[in-house]
Amino acid sequence: MNQQRLIYRLGERGMPKSIGNKASGLQALRTKGFRVPNTMVCTWNAYQQYTQNQTDLLSQLQTELSENLKTNCTYAVRSSANVEDGFAHSFAGQFTSRLDVQGVDAVLAAIRNIWKSTNADTVQAYVQQAGRERDQIQMAVLIQEMVTAVSSGVAFSKNPVTAVNEVVIEAVAGQGERLVQSGVTPSRWTAQNGQIIQASEEAVLEEPVLTEIVETTHRIAKTFKQDVDLEWAYDGQHVYWLQMRPITNLRETAVYSNAISKEMLPGFIKPLVWSINAPRHEHIIKQVVAEIIGNDKFEKSELTRTFYFHAYFNNTALGNMFSAMGLPPDSLENMMGIKAKAAQKPKMKMSFQALRHMPRVIGFIHHKLWFGRQLKKFFPQMEKRIKAFPINDLEQASEADILEYIDTLHNLSFPISYHTTVGMILMFVHNKILDSRLRKSGFGLEDFHLTHGMEEIQTYDPNIQLAQLTRQFHALSTEQQNQIQKATFAEFQQLPNLKPLQTALNIFIEKFGYLSDNTNDFSTTTWREKPDVILNLIKRSDSQQRQTAPKPRFESLPLPRLHRLFLNNFYHRARRFCYYRERISALYAYSNNLYHVFFLELGRRLTEQGILDKPNHIFYLYEYEVRAIVTQQEPEHTIATTIQERMAEMKSLEKIELPNTIYGDTPPPVTISSENKLSGTPTSNGTYTGVSRVVKGIADFDKVQRGDVLIIPFSDVGWTPLFRHAGAVIAESGGMLSHSSIIAREYNIPAVVSVNGAMKLSDETLVTVDGYQGKIFIHNHPQQAIGTSTL
Structure with missing residues (x-):
């Protein structure tokens, strides 16, 4: 009777099933063409004979090893049990392994050591914990040629x-x-x-x-x-x-990221701002997803939450939404231009789910191709409705009237936010399409002025109109300029013989006074409330405006005639959506400012009643608390204490550094950064060395001097006048399409955004901004060159 073979080569025909999980995994890899070292396996039939003390086992193994082992080769001898590497339990590291084993006797000894390891106390404890019995273990052994590993x-x-x-x-x-x-x-x-x-x-x-x-x-x-x-x-x-x-015990953990938050809900977020903005942004995302997949499956998903008064988006929930459509989980970040270009372009997976939703996806894309027509109808209707609120006559309104105004504003803010989000995404998509088509001829969006000649965009750009005010100021006599230099805004209004400039500045504030440090945060002070800031920007401006080399027009690019004709449609679409984005952004900013106006008026009244210490303390309450106080459903005596506690907590958290990603719902431990090097996302090329100037808000605008490295917490259109003075820009948040990035590229100054800890820097710190690699170097020696720039 022939003896049963105990050793087989991996990939050999007639391989028995008694080779264990590790060997089965290697066999599968080899079968599918993945590179595996030459491997043999000693089946668990040998182990069974070992446990039964069969006398001729070792002799047979010695013979088979002699026939299969290479003389000058070293081997890794590893366990391959039936209980290893399962979905529930891995048994990782429980059994003995031997490396660099050479010769028949040494390999045989290693095999016996592995068999003996099944009786180790640690293995027995693991077996018991795994709910198994000791005699359930069947031990095969791998004999694998060693790879001389670098x-x-x-x-x-x-x-x-x-x-x-x-x-x-x-x-x-x-x-x-x-x-x-x-x-x-x-x-x-x-x-x-x-x-x-x-x-x-x-x-x-x-x-x-x-x-x-x-x-x-x-x-x-x-x-x-x-x-x-x-x-x-x-x-x-x-x-x-x-x-x-x-991978064993794989459990889905909620993963929160601030990548989208840095664009939509940046910085510290006061309770009142959170209670209005967070539900609105969640609703918009869910609305877009529902349009595509046609149901409200994710309606109850929680997409946002705060950690230490900072907003984070639930990437797990967002990923599940997009995966249900067969799209990459990070599709929203890609569509918003937040993520850097991937080395490997994500592809839509043609799964059953994706195919099932394909008709709606096609319908969604077709509808959005004509979204410009929808915006043309939307703008005049919504602009009329949003500007119909009697904001100049609020003193005549009752508290109930103001709450009703807020309810109406809620109803209007959702379609405004929807059109803002979709408009921004479509602008990015159209720009991306045009850029990719241009690359085939060796050009890109950076090689020409996309919005050249579009005067309609200038209507929504405060920087252009501020430059006009600056020219008016410098056209005055030296005596008049000196008078203005010494005057506050109120005093300036009373100066004689300055009617044209006074009128122009009043028109500017009337038109752009709703802007603030951050249009998403309606608790911040507006330009209308601090007109001295605007006047000071004009007074401190240079008579010679910063000049940048004009970029060529699209028509002047040396493109082949047929290619230019092909690109014309993409070019005009990209231009139109740049305009749509500016107009809808202005409407969004104005509508958000109305929350500021209405709640501040309620705050003023509650202060007069002795319930609040200051009108702006209302922003430290949640909306439901405000409504309860106004309608006298909340005990007034506890409100001041609640506000003071929240203000103190936010103050204590000013210098903490939170991670970009948080795993799970437990707030992570907070840390304070003291590094001498920071990093972020480079969005405008060049390097520059200069002194830092930290600008937290509108009150700090006066600090900025020409050549400063401008350090800001986030970017908004209200910050753009400062960029004329900056040598470089560092932003604690933002992406490729944030205002800081766009304006920095226009002015050809380096910019790095999404820099954790940037706002912890002090004024007058010597820093170097590397706009190529996204690095910020903090120097210890102030005598190093200041104002050094490489573009």
């Missing part, structure tokens, strides 16, 4: 801690066992959609090798339709896959 590590197709859809790689120089050695910190990379989003500074892996590992990890997970944990080794020429197992 570097090795692990790769996860999904983040094993957060369940975020990203590839996580850890690596060490040399053999992989260093990953588990105490005191050894592996290099780590995280990739989403093929783009490295977090990278180790240590060069353990070259970029081509890293890219191969990321792409292959993604491909393996896609091939086997499950999330996998992989071990790999790189020998200087090839990446070998040493092990594959499913």
Whole structure:
């Protein structure tokens, strides 16, 4: 009777099922064409004979090993039990492994050590915890040719801690066992959609090798339709896959990000602002999703929440929404131009779900192609309605009337916000389409003036009209200029022989007075309330306005005739949506300012009644609290205490640095940054060294001097007059399409946005802004060159 074989080569025909989970995983990888080292497996039939003390087992194993082992080759001898690498329990590290084993006797001894390890106390405890019995363990053994590794590590197709859809790689120089050695910190990379989003500074892996590992990890997970944990080794020429197992205990964790918040809800958010803006932005996103997938499946999803008075969007919920449409989870960030360009363009997955929603997706796209017509009808109707509020006669209105105005404003603000969001996305899409078409001829949007000759846009640009006021000021006599230099705004209004400038400035404030530091935050002081700031900007301006080299028109680009004809439609669409974006942004800012007007009037009345200490303290209450107080449903004596507690809490949190991403619903520990280097997203090229000037709001506008590095918490159209003086810009929030980025590119000054901790810097600090790499260097030696610029 022939003896049953105990050792098989991986990939050999007739391979039995008794090879264990690790061997099965390697067999699957090899079958699908992934590179695996030459491997043998000792089946668990040998282990069964070992437990039964069969006398001829070792003799047979010795014979089979002699026939299969290479003389001068070293091997990794690893466990491959039936209980290892399962979905519920991995048994990782429970059984013995041996590396660099050479020779028949040494391999046989390693196999016996692995068998013996099934009786270890730690294994028995793990077996009990896993709800299994000791005699359920069946132990096969892998005998794998060692890879002489330059570097090795692990790769996860999904983040094993957060369940975020990203590839996580850890690596060490040399053999992989260093990953588990105490005191050894592996290099780590995280990739989403093929783009490295977090990278180790240590060069353990070259970029081509890293890219191969990321792409292959993604491909393996896609091939086997499950999330996998992989071990790999790189020998200087090839990446070998040493092990594959499913990621165990993968639980979805809510992941919150401030990437979208930095555009829609930036900075500290007072309770009243949060209680109105957050539901509105959530509603708009859900409305767009419902238009595409045709149901309210995600209506109850919570998309936003605050951590320490800062807004974060629930990326998990957003990702589920877009995944249901077959789109990448980060589609909203991509559409808003917040995310950097990916190394690998995300593709729509043609799943059953995606196909099921395809008719509605096509209908949605077709409808949005003609969205410009909708906007043309929307503008005059909504502008008329939004400007019909009697804001100059509020003293005659009762508290009930003002609450009714607020209710009406709520109803109007939702369609305004919807058209603002969709208009911004469509502007980005049309610009992107035009830019991609132009690239085929060697040009891009940066090579010409897209909105040249569009006087209608200038109507909504305060910077252009402020420049006109500046020219009027410098056209005055020296004596008149000196009079104005010494005057406050109120005194300026009374000066003789200045009627043209006084009238022009009053018209400017009447037209743009609703603007503030941040149009999303209606608690901030408006230009109308602080006209001295505008007058000071005019007084401090140079007689010679900053001149920038004019960009050519689209018509002057040397494009082939047929290509130009083809591009004309894309060009005119992009121009129109630039105009639509400016007009809808102005309408949005004006409507948001109405909340400021109405609630401040209620605050004034509550202050007169002795309920509030100051009118603007009303912004530290939630809307439901305001309504309860006004309608006398809330005990008045507790309100002042509540406000003081919230103000004190916000004050204590001013210097904390919060992460861009928060995992789970528990607020993370807060930290204060003291680094001498900051980083962010570069949005305007160039480098510049100069002194910092921190501008928190409208009250700080006067501080800015020519050549300063302007440091701002966020960007809005109300900040643009300062850019004429700045040598560079650092913003704590924003993206490629934020005002700070756009204006910086127009003025050819470096800009870095989304810089955590930027507002913690002090005035007069010498910094270098690297607009190419997104780095900010904080110098310790003030004698270094100031005003050094490289564009």
